[in-house]
Amino acid sequence: MVDSRPSDAFDTFSVPDKGGAKPKPVVALLCGGNSSEREVSLASAANVEQVLGRAGYQVIKIDTATPRLFKQISHAHADVAFIALHGEGGEDGCIQGALELMGLPYTGSGVLASALAMDKYRAKIIYTSAGLNTPQSVYISAAGKDVPNRAGTDPEQIISKIGLPCVVKPTAAGSSVGITIVRDPERLPQALDDAFLQGSDVLIESYIAGTEITVPVLGGKNPKVLPTIEIIPKNEFYDYASKYDEGGSRHIVPARISRDAVAAASSAALLAHEALGCWGVSRTDMIVDADDCVWVIETNTIPGMTATSLLPDAAGFIGIDNQQLYELFIQWAFEAAEKRTATEGA
Numbered sequence: 470m471v472d473s474r475p476s477d478a479f480d481t482f483s484v485p486d487k488g489g490a491k492p493k494p495v496v497a498l499l500c501g502g503n504s505s506e507r508e509v510s511l512a513s514a515a516n517v518e519q520v521l522g523r524a525g526y527q528v529i530k531i532d533t534a535t536p537r538l539f540k541q542i543s544h545a546h547a548d549v550a551f552i553a554l555h556g557e558g559g560e561d562g563c564i565q566g567a568l569e570l571m572g573l574p575y576t577g578s579g580v581l582a583s584a585l586a587m588d589k590y591r592a593k594i595i596y597t598s599a600g601l602n603t604p605q606s607v608y609i610s611a612a613g614k615d616v617p618n619r620a621g622t623d624p625e626q627i628i629s630k631i632g633l634p635c636v637v638k639p640t641a642a643g644s645s646v647g648i649t650i651v652r653d654p655e656r657l658p659q660a661l662d663d664a665f666l667q668g669s670d671v672l673i674e675s676y677i678a679g680t681e682i683t684v685p686v687l688g689g690k691n692p693k694v695l696p697t698i699e700i701i702p703k704n705e706f707y708d709y710a711s712k713y714d715e716g717g718s719r720h721i722v723p724a725r726i727s728r729d730a731v732a733a734a735s736s737a738a739l740l741a742h743e744a745l746g747c748w749g750v751s752r753t754d755m756i757v758d759a760d761d762c763v764w765v766i767e768t769n770t771i772p773g774m775t776a777t778s779l780l781p782d783a784a785g786f787i788g789i790d791n792q793q794l795y796e797l798f799i800q801w802a803f804e805a806a807e808k809r810t811a812t813e814g815a
């Protein structure tokens with residue numbers, strides 16, 4: 470559910486001509502996959518397929534969980550891949566690398582930015598080095614790597630470093646899968662087990678109380694910041710049900726935070742986008758605390774495109790509808806591919 474009012478305060482994009490006579494590229498719509506966000510991806514893809522199909526595009530939907538995936542992609546004879554995948558395999562640089570080797574332009578960020586943003590621990594290292602404010606954390610790698618901030622799994626040791634409440638999360642999952650807010654020390658071991666079910670690496674962060682916001686950034690060479698969205702989840706935090714159930718949360722555009730906080734959040738989102746090296750789109754989740762301090766939580770390189778998703782709300786606020794949004798993604802996919810070709814030829 471979104472509460473918003475139109476605004477002309479934001480720069481907008483020169484959007485592709487909807488009725489244009491130019492032949493439309495054939496789109497391979499990559500979706501599904503094997504991540505914990507498979508169902509979300511299928512919902513995003515259903516929306517993209519409907520919007521682009523209605524606009525006259527030939528859309529060939531391919532579930533990346535299929536055997537002989539690359540044969541299917543090449544048999545589609547598509548001009549561009551629209552990646553509607555979330556999480557492992559789709560948002561972490563894997564499919565992006567494969568598509569580059571296949572020479573097929575694709576939507577969104579490249580290999581490195583995708584991989585960095587997907588890893589919440591390494592993304593925080595980038596944020597900190599870029600001067601962004603992110604909650605204090607410890608990192609536990611089951612692989613036993615010796616990295617800064619590495620903690621043992623001893624709950625007392627973790628609590629003495631981070632305090633309570635804390636947030637336990639898998640480093641490389643999304644949609645709040647495997648995340649627990651721990652207020653009672655006795656809950657910590659179970660929270661760690663739940664997070665480790667999603668992967669070998671876990672992050673434990675200080676809990677930031679405040680207003681939850683998210684800020685999308687759109688664009689290729691000259692990315693622009695979209696309006697700040699305030700999220701009011703029905704549950705204790707923005708968990709899976711709050712994200713995807715109809716009425717699970719309210720989205721308010723623009724967010725009801727101070728002008729200073731909006732300015733800080735907007736520049737943080739742009740800096741996160743640029744420091745990670747994102748392309749086309751990103752959406753950075755943040756929390757504004759009682760002192761008006763903006764904390765960067767994470768950056769999503771393939772934000773949800775479902776009926777309850779946040780990005781379409783912010784784009785709609787500045788007059789970009791879903792068709793225009795997805796056509797811009799495709800336009801920037803071709804620009805990124807041109808850029809890669811130019812670099813290869815240099």
Ligand SMILES: Nc1ncnc2c1ncn2[C@@H]1O[C@H](COP(=O)(O)OP(=O)(O)O)[C@@H](O)[C@H]1O
Binds near residue numbers: 676
């Ligand atoms: N440090 C934190 N303090 C308070 N709430 C948090 C914190 N980290 C995460 N959350 C809550 O958990 C949700 C999901 O966390 P996030 O890191 O964005 O992971 P995901 O990739 O699953 O969206 C956030 O939207 C927020 O509601």
Ligand SMILES: [Mg+2]
Binds near residue numbers: 644754767
């Ligand atoms: Mg998030």
